[in-house]
Amino acid sequence: MNIFVFELVTGGGLVAQPLPSxxxxxxxxxxxxxxxxxxxxxGVRVAxxxxxxxxxxxxxxxxxxxxxxxxxxxxARGVALADAAWPIAPETDGxxxxxxxxxxxxxxxxxxxxxxxxxxxxxxxxxxxALESAGVPAVPTFGPSDRLPxxxxxxxxxxxxxxxxEGVLLMPDWRAAGDRLAGDHGRLVAQPWIxxxxxxxxxxxxxxxxxxxxxxxxxxxxxxxxxxxxAITVNAxxxxxGRLAELGRRIAAAIPGLWGYVGVDLVLADRGPVVLExxxxxxxxxxxxxxxxxxxxxxxxxxxxxxxxxxxxxAPPCGTAATVSLEANRxx
Numbered sequence: 001m002n003i004f005v006f007e008l009v010t011g012g013g014l015v016a017q018p019l020p021s022x023x024x025x026x027x028x029x030x031x032x033x034x035x036x037x038x039x040x041x042x043g044v045r046v047a048x049x050x051x052x053x054x055x056x057x058x059x060x061x062x063x064x065x066x067x068x069x070x071x072x073x074x075x076a077r078g079v080a081l082a083d084a085a086w087p088i089a090p091e092t093d094g095x096x097x098x099x100x101x102x103x104x105x106x107x108x109x110x111x112x113x114x115x116x117x118x119x120x121x122x123x124x125x126x127x128x129x130a131l132e133s134a135g136v137p138a139v140p141t142f143g144p145s146d147r148l149p150x151x152x153x154x155x156x157x158x159x160x161x162x163x164x165x166e167g168v169l170l171m172p173d174w175r176a177a178g179d180r181l182a183g184d185h186g187r188l189v190a191q192p193w194i195x196x197x198x199x200x201x202x203x204x205x206x207x208x209x210x211x212x213x214x215x216x217x218x219x220x221x222x223x224x225x226x227x228x229x230x231a232i233t234v235n236a237x238x239x240x241x242g243r244l245a246e247l248g249r250r251i252a253a254a255i256p257g258l259w260g261y262v263g264v265d266l267v268l269a270d271r272g273p274v275v276l277e278x279x280x281x282x283x284x285x286x287x288x289x290x291x292x293x294x295x296x297x298x299x300x301x302x303x304x305x306x307x308x309x310x311x312x313x314x315a316p317p318c319g320t321a322a323t324v325s326l327e328a329n330r331x332x
Contacts, residue, residue, distance in 0.1 A: 001302075002045050003038060003111070004082035006075050006099065007031040008089035011049035012064060013071035019053055026284060028054070029324075030088060033287040035060055037298035044302070049078055075099055076106065084109035088282050090163035091122035096281060110259075111301060113205075113280035117257030121278040122161050124189050127255070131275055134254035136247070138275045139191045139267075144181045148174045154193040156227075157181065163279075170225045194276075196269035199237060202285050203248045204297065205258040206304045211313050212245040213297060216285045218265070233323045234288030237268075247273055260301045261286060284324055291322035 008014070009027035031048065035057070038046045050062040065074045079085045085108050087099035097118040103110040113121070120126050128141035142148050143160070155177035158168040170193065171177040177190040198218040204211045217236035220227050239245055247266075252258050255278060263283035265276040289297050295317060306312050 001043060001084060002047070002082040004078040004085045005031065005034060005038070005046060005048045006078060006085065006087050006089070007048070008071055008087075008095060008099075010051055010054055012051045012069075012074050013089070013095075015051055015053075015065045016070070019051060024051075024054065027088070029287050030282050030284060032057075033290070034086065034088070034282060034298055037290065037296045040296055041299050041302060047078065047081060049074055071095070072098060072102060076102060079103060079106050079108050082108060084111050086111040091118065091280075092159070092161050092163055094119075094122065094161075097122060113259045113262065114257030117255050117259070118280045120255050121258075121280045124158065124160050124162075124191070124277055127275075127278055131251065131254050134250065136250045136254050136275060137272060139194055142181070142190045144184055144186055144188065148178045148181075148190060150174055151192045153195075156191045156193055157188055158191070159187055160189045161187070168227050170222055170227060191276075194267040194269055194274050196267040196274070199266050199268055199273075200232070200283065200285055201244060201248055201264040201266065202234070202283070202289060202297075203252075203258075203262045203264065204300055204304070205248075205252050205260065205262050206306070207259075208249075208252050208256065209306075209313055210245070210248040210252045211300075212239060212248050213289060213295070213317070214285070214292060214319075215239055215244050216288075229284075231323055231325045232285050232288065233321050234285050235292035235319050236321045244273065247275070251275065251278060260304070261297060288322035288324045291320075293317045293319035 007027045009023045038044050047061040050064055052064050063078055085103045089096040097115050100115040100118050120130050125141045125143055128138045131138035155171045155174055157171055157177050157180045181188055181190055198220050200216045200218055202213040214235040215237040217233040219231040221230045261282055263279035267274045
């Protein structure tokens with residue numbers, strides 16, 4: 001199988017604009033981890049794309065953008081040479097959804113979540129509504145036209161389709177959050193700050209079935225009212241009672257079309273886990289899976305769908321913890 005891997009930031013998707021060094025480092029780490037896993041799978045040949053401003057990748061074929069070629073034209077050129085495509089891109093401005101749709105329109109295998117699932121997950125508000133309607137505990141999420149309830153404590157204002165901590169602001173209370181929304185043009189949402197332990201889940205999903213690979217500790221720091229993810233400890237939390245694996249299954253049922261590797265951000269509050277967002281793509285936690293668990297998550301995705309009674313859908317693997325530091329990935 002010929003697979004085209006496209007990481008938008010490092011793969012030439014931003015060639016017409018300045019390249020944020022922090023995002024490029026983080027994107028490169030995910031890309032290198034995925035390429036390394038795919039290189040270990042028998043019968044798989046991998047190609048990718050590369051921003052010419054970055055050092056070349058060793059041992060893998062890479063195309064570069066032609067003059068005036070945008071991200072989607074470059075992606076189409078790479079997909080045309082492959083049997084399957086694995087896009088890695090932020091959901092912002094519909095980028096990941098379009099890459100998923102373009103893959104299917106070309107008649108190729110999409111090694112990622114389906115466009116309809118990406119569309120829901122790309123919106124913080126749509127995700128919260130989908131989860132709440134399915135009885136999944138999610139952080140209340142409000143748009144500019146909503147009346148914010150006077151809940152005590154800090155609030156968070158963030159882009160509805162943002163990725164990670166990009167553009168996230170911590171506000172002192174619901175009034176300040178409402179004022180920030182009122183000055184926006186419809187792209188921001190507000191959420192009450194949830195006290196608890198910041199975690200993420202690394203999942204493999206397929207047709208509503210889910211395997212929990214790891215539960216990860218997120219080390220979040222706040223400076224000048226801006227939360228930032230400093231590091232992730234992969235496989236830091238054991239799911240002894242199986243409630244986090246069950247949460248993953250409920251999320252997949254609430255958002256049909258989640259497929260392959262999926263990340264979930266949540267807070268483990270006193271009342272239990274509360275979902276913050278669903279990432280229908282590779283996340284930085286992927287970079288620590290091999291070190292922590294000794295598994296090849298890319299090979300697991302290529303093996304989908306597993307049999308319904310396959311033991312691989314059962315309890316998550318055992319292992320150690322591995323920390324992925326992001327201190328050097330902050331945008332300059």
